[in-house]
Amino acid sequence: MIERTDVEHVARLTRLALTEAELERMREQLNSILAHLDTLRAVDTEGVEPTSHAVDVVNVMREDEVEPCFPQDAMLANAPDRSGELFRVPRILED
Amino acid sequence: MYRPIHELTDAYRRGDLTPTAVAEAYLARIDALDGRVGAYLTVVRDQALAAARESELRWRAGAPLGPLDGAPVALKDVLCTRGVRTTCGSKMLESFVPPYDATVVERLRAAGAVILGKTNMDEFAMGSSTEHSAFHPTRNPWDLARVPGGSSGGSAAAVAGGLAAGGLGSDTGGSIRQPAAFCGVVGMKPTYGRVSRYGLIALASSLDQIGPFAQDVRDAALLLGAVAGHDRRDATSIQAPVPDYAADLSKGVAGLTLGLPDEYFIDGMDPDVERAVRAAIEVLKELGARLERVSLPTTKHSLAAYYLILPAEASSNLARYDGVKFGLRVPGRDLVEMESRTRAAGFGAEVKRRIMLGTYALSAGYYDAYYGKAQSVRTLVRREFAAAFARVDLIVAPTTPNVAFKHGEKEDPLSMYLNDVFTIPGNLAGIPGISVPCGFSVTGLPIGLQVLGRPLDEPRVLRAAYAYEQATPWRSRRPELK
Numbered sequence: 156m157i158e159r160t161d162v163e164h165v166a167r168l169t170r171l172a173l174t175e176a177e178l179e180r181m182r183e184q185l186n187s188i189l190a191h192l193d194t195l196r197a198v199d200t201e202g203v204e205p206t207s208h209a210v211d212v213v214n215v216m217r218e219d220e221v222e223p224c225f226p227q228d229a230m231l232a233n234a235p236d237r238s239g240e241l242f243r244v245p246r247i248l249e250d
Numbered sequence: 251m252y253r254p255i256h257e258l259t260d261a262y263r264r265g266d267l268t269p270t271a272v273a274e275a276y277l278a279r280i281d282a283l284d285g286r287v288g289a290y291l292t293v294v295r296d297q298a299l300a301a302a303r304e305s306e307l308r309w310r311a312g313a314p315l316g317p318l319d320g321a322p323v324a325l326k327d328v329l330c331t332r333g334v335r336t337t338c339g340s341k342m343l344e345s346f347v348p349p350y351d352a353t354v355v356e357r358l359r360a361a362g363a364v365i366l367g368k369t370n371m372d373e374f375a376m377g378s379s380t381e382h383s384a385f386h387p388t389r390n391p392w393d394l395a396r397v398p399g400g401s402s403g404g405s406a407a408a409v410a411g412g413l414a415a416g417g418l419g420s421d422t423g424g425s426i427r428q429p430a431a432f433c434g435v436v437g438m439k440p441t442y443g444r445v446s447r448y449g450l451i452a453l454a455s456s457l458d459q460i461g462p463f464a465q466d467v468r469d470a471a472l473l474l475g476a477v478a479g480h481d482r483r484d485a486t487s488i489q490a491p492v493p494d495y496a497a498d499l500s501k502g503v504a505g506l507t508l509g510l511p512d513e514y515f516i517d518g519m520d521p522d523v524e525r526a527v528r529a530a531i532e533v534l535k536e537l538g539a540r541l542e543r544v545s546l547p548t549t550k551h552s553l554a555a556y557y558l559i560l561p562a563e564a565s566s567n568l569a570r571y572d573g574v575k576f577g578l579r580v581p582g583r584d585l586v587e588m589e590s591r592t593r594a595a596g597f598g599a600e601v602k603r604r605i606m607l608g609t610y611a612l613s614a615g616y617y618d619a620y621y622g623k624a625q626s627v628r629t630l631v632r633r634e635f636a637a638a639f640a641r642v643d644l645i646v647a648p649t650t651p652n653v654a655f656k657h658g659e660k661e662d663p664l665s666m667y668l669n670d671v672f673t674i675p676g677n678l679a680g681i682p683g684i685s686v687p688c689g690f691s692v693t694g695l696p697i698g699l700q701v702l703g704r705p706l707d708e709p710r711v712l713r714a715a716y717a718y719e720q721a722t723p724w725r726s727r728r729p730e731l732k
Contacts, residue, residue: 157610169565169609170572171602172590181606184663188607191664192554195623198630205625206632208456208486209442209680210705215485229349235579242574247585 157185252728254465255321255415255472262309262320269309269320272415273302273364276322280366280413283731288388289398289408291327292335293367298322301364308362317472317496319362324414326405327368328375329460330449331355338451339371339383339401342577342596352449353484354418354460354477361476366414369404373598374568375425375453377401378669379660382600387657390433391729392695396654399429399669402463406433409463411731416473417463422453423556424649424673426461427685431649431698434687434724436464436715439673440474441705442680443488446481454563455486457556457677466725467686467716471495474708490706498709499716504538506714509642513549514672519651526689526697527648530718534646537717544638544645548630552675555631557667558611558624559678565608571596603663628678635679639704644714648672649685649698672700682708686715687724696724 162182166173173181227240236243253261261267277295284290305320314320330336330348332355337343351359358365372382380388380403388403390396391411398407402419406429409417419426421439430437438461445460452458462473472495479492510531515524535541573579573592580595582588597605611620638645650669660666676683681702688699699718703711719725 161610162606165606165610165613168613169569169605170586170589170593171597171605172587172594173602177602181603184603185607185610188557188603188664192558192620195551195554195558195627198548198551198623198627200623200626200630203626203629205622206628206678207625209632209678210486210488212443212486217482225349232349233346233576235573235577244574245582245585245588 157182157189252412252465253415255318255469258321258415259314259317259319262314269302269305269364270299272320273298273322273366276366276414283411284413286389286394287391287407287411287413287731288386289324289369289404289411289413290367291337291339291370291385291404294334294365297334298364298366305362305364315360315362316476318358318476320364322364322366322415323358324366324369324405324408324417325355326371326402326417326419328371328420328451329355329418330451331365331368334368336368336451337385338375339373339385340596340598340601341384342571344578346576348449350449353446353481355449357477363476369408369417371404372401373601374451374564375401375420375422376564376600376604378424378428378666380404380429381657382598384598390654391731392434393654396656396695397432399432399654401425403429405463406430406435406437409433409435409465410729412728415465416469418460418473418477419463420450420458420460421677422457423560423677424670426463427649427673427683427698427700428670430463430685432654432696434696436467436470436684436686438462438470438474438684439676439682440478440708441488441682443486444478444682444706444708446484446487448481448483452567454560455567456563457560467712467719468496468499470684471499471712488706493709495709495712498713501713502537503534503714503717506644506710507540507542507642508534508714509542509544509638509645511544511546511549511638511645511647513546514647516651519648520653520691522691523648523650523652523697527699530688530699531646533721534714534718537721539714542642544642546634546638546675548627548634549675551627552631552678553667553671555624555627556674556678558620559628561604561608562612562621563608565605565612568601568605600663631675631678635675635681643710645702647700647702649700653691653693653695653697676702681705682711684711684715686719688718688722689724690727
């Protein structure tokens with residue numbers, strides 16, 4: 156069972172500011188979904204390798220060639236806040 | 251307005267129609283009808299007309315770029331389009347204007363296709379009804395009270411409603427095949443890696459694949475042929491050469507062995523769907539296919555495995571929406587508060603739910619029990635398909651257990667998820683699948699037949715779908731949108 160504190164912890168990990176009502180609804184829904192997903196425990200997977208990828212591709216290599224990249228302005232055009240050539244964010248470090 | 255692309259281009263060749271006249275007719279129809287259907291989020295009228303005029307000059311000069319030159323198409327708004335807003339159905343990307351085209355968009359343009367606009371979808375492709383778009387729901391052209399399916403519901407509804415001649419969507423757990431079935435059009439998910447994902451806004455990277463929506467199987471083959479193939483910008487794209495998918499369509503199904511999986515005919519499925527699919531299988535038998543029962547016992551656990559793998563990958567992919575480089579930003583006192591408020595305001599309920607679920611499943615102490623377990627179950631699903639395909643050439647089954655449901659009918663997330671039980675296993679195994687119309691319910695709603703094949707065996711999947719389509723009358727029936 157997921158407790159309220161677990162929901163708060165996961166919301167913090169994934170940076171989601173949830174309201175009181177959302178936290179409670181999330182607790183209920185996650186418990187109900189996880190109860191269904193727990194049916195997987197019944198499957199015998201002893202010794203079965205996990206699949207992370209349906210097609211076997213390993214270490215795709217190519218020549219390390221210099222090629223043109225996107226202009227800085229194009230990459231900054233969608234920035235919510237910029238300062239010259241930089242993305243501007245709120246203060247991270249204390250004084 | 252209901253002419254497939256290959257008939258349009260035949261008419262261009264003869265000079266009976268021009269790409270400009272066709273693009274104008276589609277734009278006029280979108281103006282008149284899309285207010286009710288809601289298939290589009292953005293219509294690019296001027297760009298479309300400019301592309302159509304260029305196409306017209308090429309046809310007039312006798313030098314078209316190929317079988318899609320002048321074809322009016324709709325693109326799911328999960329595909330980046332240079333200079334054209336790409337929202338992914340989310341407030342988070344409401345004003346995002348990509349600086350580049352997705353590879354598939356680049357290839358469609360190079361093939362001369364006329365892009366009409368960007369179509370509606372469930373937010374970040376999470377959903378099966380296109381009700382979870384942050385902007386507006388899309389309605390099913392066969393019955394406006396019903397959903398078109400999802401998450402690529404906008405592209406499916408556009409093709410079904412004569413608002414585009416063809417289109418592209420993305421399929422992570424059925425998001426092309428399920429809306430194709432609900433809207434009575436052809437929809438195909440190619441082999442994982444057959445089509446480059448560069449410029450496809452990521453949901454679950456190990457499952458996502460782009461594919462076509464079409465009025466018939468020949469058009470699906472042409473659209474797939476134009477966008478498929480290796481791309482150095484997507485390291486997971488497959489190196490294998492792209493065959494001419496339209497070349498062998500008429501070879502028929504005589505001599506092919508079709509597998510019927512016991513697990514795809516389940517209690518609780520709509521009897522109309524079962525009747526239509528069983529009748530379709532009889533048609534394929536009469537056309538000379540051999541039938542054989544196969545068993546895919548892990549099918550019943552696919553949904554649970556999928557709803558761990560998908561949220562896990564999605565929670566990681568959607569971590570990039572942090573209010574810094576692009577997309578929405580809601581101010582906060584410090585970085586964490588800014589990010590947390592931005593994500594709270596930018597994401598809808600279903601997206602938040604899956605991000606939370608995925609983060610939980612990946613968090614310390616739960617990884618092996620959830621994500622690791624689900625990946626092992628995924629191996630079992632792959633093995634069972636491989637064992638079945640050692641005995642049969644193709645697998646035929648229903649695309650969905652039911653027909654299109656009403657708006658608001660599936661409020662409970664789990665009941666919505668159950669819609670995808672027959673399409674999810676194909677994504678877990680990475681194999682190609684198509685949905686082709688196979689009849690109607692007593693209430694007049696379309697039903698889809700699903701054909702699944704071995705990895706990279708799109709030619710045979712298309713061939714079987716084509717043989718069935720040509721032997722049946724369904725594609726001549728169209729919704730009456732007025």
